[in-house]
Amino acid sequence: MANRIAGVAALIVFAVCLVVGGIEADNTFTTTVERALTAMAVTLVIGLVLGAMASKMLQENLKSHEEKLKKEYTTPAQGDR
Numbered sequence: 001m002a003n004r005i006a007g008v009a010a011l012i013v014f015a016v017c018l019v020v021g022g023i024e025a026d027n028t029f030t031t032t033v034e035r036a037l038t039a040m041a042v043t044l045v046i047g048l049v050l051g052a053m054a055s056k057m058l059q060e061n062l063k064s065h066e067e068k069l070k071k072e073y074t075t076p077a078q079g080d081r
């Protein structure tokens with residue numbers, strides 16, 4: 001999931017940079033594509049890092065919640081007998 005989100009974000013940034021850098025700023029083709037590729041690469045790296053962090057956080061939260069539920073259902077309560 002993190003890879004997909006990072007890839008989509010990078011492609012969106014690439015497209016925006018092409019439009020803004022090429023049409024709005026009247027830069028040359030080489031400058032526009034170079035800047036768009038750089039922005040795409042940077043966004044991909046940032047997206048992968050943030051995605052890995054979010055995935056790790058989610059796994060830790062799910063693990064603690066699962067352990068809490070196991071203790072709740074395996075420990076007999078006072079009213080059980």
